[in-house]
Amino acid sequence: MAGVKADLHIHSTVSDGSMSPEEIVSAADQLQLKTIALTDHDTIEGIETARRAADGTDLNLINGVEITTAFADREIHLLAYAFNRSDSGLNEYLQDHNQARFKRAKVIVRRLNKKGLNLTIDEVYAEANTKNICRPHIASVLISKGYVASHKEAFIRYLNDEAIGKMEVFYHTIQDVVETVKQAGGIAVIAHPGRMFDTKELEEIIATGIDGIEAVHPSHSYKIQKELEKLAKRHNLLVTGGSDFHGKTKEYYRHFGTLGITSRKVGKIKRLAAYRKKSNSFV
Numbered sequence: 001m002a003g004v005k006a007d008l009h010i011h012s013t014v015s016d017g018s019m020s021p022e023e024i025v026s027a028a029d030q031l032q033l034k035t036i037a038l039t040d041h042d043t044i045e046g047i048e049t050a051r052r053a054a055d056g057t058d059l060n061l062i063n064g065v066e067i068t069t070a071f072a073d074r075e076i077h078l079l080a081y082a083f084n085r086s087d088s089g090l091n092e093y094l095q096d097h098n099q100a101r102f103k104r105a106k107v108i109v110r111r112l113n114k115k116g117l118n119l120t121i122d123e124v125y126a127e128a129n130t131k132n133i134c135r136p137h138i139a140s141v142l143i144s145k146g147y148v149a150s151h152k153e154a155f156i157r158y159l160n161d162e163a164i165g166k167m168e169v170f171y172h173t174i175q176d177v178v179e180t181v182k183q184a185g186g187i188a189v190i191a192h193p194g195r196m197f198d199t200k201e202l203e204e205i206i207a208t209g210i211d212g213i214e215a216v217h218p219s220h221s222y223k224i225q226k227e228l229e230k231l232a233k234r235h236n237l238l239v240t241g242g243s244d245f246h247g248k249t250k251e252y253y254r255h256f257g258t259l260g261i262t263s264r265k266v267g268k269i270k271r272l273a274a275y276r277k278k279s280n281s282f283v
C-alpha cells in the first residue's frame, strides 16, 4: 500500500506476540516505518522498553494499548493511543483487566477439563510467563500436550466462543473505558469492527464517545475498509490502522510494513491527543 508510514496495531511478548518490544522496534525501523504503537492486550508494560530501544533511531513511538471491554454481554477491543502512561485511573483499569484475564483463563481451563483435556491454570500461567494471559497461551499449552497441532486448530476446536460457552464478562464496560482513556489524555478507537457489528450496534459504540475507527486491519476487505472510512467521515472520527502484528510467523509478516496509515493521519491523532491533554488540565 503506497504511503504507509505508520503501524498502530502491534503485539509483543508482554501479551500474546512472539517478538520482544526491542525486536519489534528494530524490525519496524528496518522496514522504514516512521511511527509505530505497541498495542498489547490490556498492558502497557512493553512501552518503556520499546521507547529505550527506539532512542537514537528515526522511529517514533505513540503510547498504545488494546483494551478488552464489555459491550452488553460481549467482549470488544478498544485501542487507546497517546495517553499519559502514568495516569492512575488507566493503570488501575489495566490492573483490573490483568485479574479479569486470570479469572477468565481459570474458567476456560475448567471447561476444557470437563471436556476431558488435561491441563492446569499453572501451566497456562507459566506459558504466559507471568504476563497477561491470553487465549493463545492456552492454545500453546494444548499444542505442547499434543491435543492440537496449531493455534488455528486450538481456536477452531476449543477456544472459540461457542466451544467455551457463555461466560461472565469480567472486564470494564466500553463506556467506562472510553471515559478513563480520555481522562488519561488519550484517544479511544474501536478496533477492527469489520463485520462484527450491525449498523445499530456500531451507532451505539460511536455514541460511547470514541474518537476513531480502525478502518485498516488485515481482517478487513478493501470494501469494508472504505465503508468504515465513510462512517468515520460522517461522524467526524479519526481513521486508524495497522497490521495487528503478533510476530515471527509468515502470516503476520505479510502485513508488517505494508498495512498501516499515512503520517498525515498520525498527525491528526497526535493533535487531538495534545488538545485533550490541554483541555483536561483546565477542568
Ligand code: AMP
Residues within 6 Å of the ligand: 016, 041, 068, 133, 134, 135, 136, 151, 152, 155, 156, 246
Ligand atoms: P483473548 O484476548 O484472550 O480473547 O485472545 C484473543 C487473541 O487470540 C487475539 O488477539 C488473537 O491474537 C488470538 N486469536 C483469536 N482468534 C484466533 C484464531 N482463530 N486463530 C489464532 N489466533 C486467534
Ligand code: MN
Residues within 6 Å of the ligand: 011, 016, 041, 134, 246
Ligand atoms: Mn492477540
Ligand code: MN
Residues within 6 Å of the ligand: 066, 077, 191, 192
Ligand atoms: Mn483485537
Ligand code: MN
Residues within 6 Å of the ligand: 009, 011, 066, 244
Ligand atoms: Mn490486536
